[in-house]
Amino acid sequence: MNSREKFIEALRSRVPITPRLEGPSEYQRNKQLVNIARLAAHGSMHHLHILCRMSEANKRTAxxxxxxxxxxxxxxxFNAPGVNKHGK
Structure with missing residues (x-):
């Protein structure tokens, strides 16, 4: 099973997909968070899904x-018509 199939299967089963942030320094962790946000901003649905499931602290850092x-x-x-914090 390739990574795309794993991602689709995880979405179907509602298994949380969270990145494993590695690195001994806070700088390396922050760099990974920013990279996830950058990829999500440029259209990566996988990274957008990860970004949406991050903790509030990680979102603020990113x-x-x-x-x-x-x-x-x-x-x-996130400010598109029909999209708001309450899912309406």
Missing amino acids: WAFSTADAKERLKHM
């Missing part, structure tokens, strides 16, 4: 260190 371009793209994704 947002704080992201570039203005990534922030703008993510803001447009």
